Amino acid sequence: MPKLINRILLFSSIVLITASCKSYQVQATRDDLPVLHEYNKRYFDDAAKDYIYKANIAIYGKELSGILIFKKIDEQRHRLVLTTDFGNKLMDVEISGQDFLVHFVMEDLNRKIILNTLKKDFRLLLQKHYAIERTYSNGTTIIAKTKTGGKQYLHILKADSLLGKVDYVPHRQSKLSLQFSPETTGFTKLINIYHHKIKLKIDLVYIGK
Structure with missing residues (x-):
C-alpha cells in the first residue's frame, strides 16, 4: 500500500488548494491530521444560481x-446545458444518481459511447456525499479511499481536509x-x-453566476 500511495502522490505532484464546503466527522491522529469518515462537497448546490x-x-x-x-433542480437532480459562445444549444440533459434524461444533443455527440462517458463523468462531478x-x-x-457503485476512488486532500x-x-492504475x-x-x-x-x-x- 505505501507503494500505491507514493505513485498517486507522484502523479498528483501539483495538487491545487481548494475551498469547497464540506461537512464531515473527524478524529485526531498522532500527527494531528484529521481522519475523514464522511463529507459532502457543495459544488453546484444553490438552486437559486446558474453556475x-x-x-x-x-x-x-x-x-x-x-x-x-x-x-440545481432539486436535491437529486441537476440540469446541464452546453451552448456555443453565441447561444446555440449543443447539449441539454438532466442528471441524478439514478437517471440521465437527454432533452437535446447535437449529432456529433449523439453516440452511445460518448453519452455514457459524459453521464459517468458528470455524475461523479455532481455527487455530493462520500x-x-x-x-x-x-x-x-491526506488520501481518502472511497467506493461508489462498487468502484474505488482516491480523494487527494490537503492537510486541512479540502x-x-x-x-x-x-x-x-489511474x-x-x-x-x-x-x-x-x-x-x-x-x-x-x-x-x-x-x-x-x-x-x-x-465565468459567472
Missing part, C-alpha cells in the same frame, strides 16, 4: 468549445482524474476532467 463555465472539450477526436451551465472507507497521510496530504482531486483507480480549484466556499473556479485511457478531456473555467 456558468467556459468549456473546452476534446472528445474522441472532436474539439468543442462553448458555455456549460449547471443548474463515505470514506480508509484514509492515509504523509503529514501534509478536496483537490479525485482519481478513479481500478486495478491500482483511469480518470477530476481536479478542482475553488476560490470561495461552495463552488470551484476550475474543473479539469481527464481520462488516461481514452481521448477525452474537459476543461471548465468559471
Whole structure:
C-alpha cells in the first residue's frame, strides 16, 4: 500500500488548494491530521444560481468549445446545458444518481459511447456525499479511499481536509482524474476532467453566476 500511495502522490505532484464546503466527522491522529469518515462537497448546490463555465472539450477526436451551465433542480437532480459562445444549444440533459434524461444533443455527440462517458463523468462531478472507507497521510496530504457503485476512488486532500482531486483507480492504475480549484466556499473556479485511457478531456473555467 505505501507503494500505491507514493505513485498517486507522484502523479498528483501539483495538487491545487481548494475551498469547497464540506461537512464531515473527524478524529485526531498522532500527527494531528484529521481522519475523514464522511463529507459532502457543495459544488453546484444553490438552486437559486446558474453556475456558468467556459468549456473546452476534446472528445474522441472532436474539439468543442462553448458555455456549460449547471443548474440545481432539486436535491437529486441537476440540469446541464452546453451552448456555443453565441447561444446555440449543443447539449441539454438532466442528471441524478439514478437517471440521465437527454432533452437535446447535437449529432456529433449523439453516440452511445460518448453519452455514457459524459453521464459517468458528470455524475461523479455532481455527487455530493462520500463515505470514506480508509484514509492515509504523509503529514501534509491526506488520501481518502472511497467506493461508489462498487468502484474505488482516491480523494487527494490537503492537510486541512479540502478536496483537490479525485482519481478513479481500478486495478491500482489511474483511469480518470477530476481536479478542482475553488476560490470561495461552495463552488470551484476550475474543473479539469481527464481520462488516461481514452481521448477525452474537459476543461471548465468559471465565468459567472
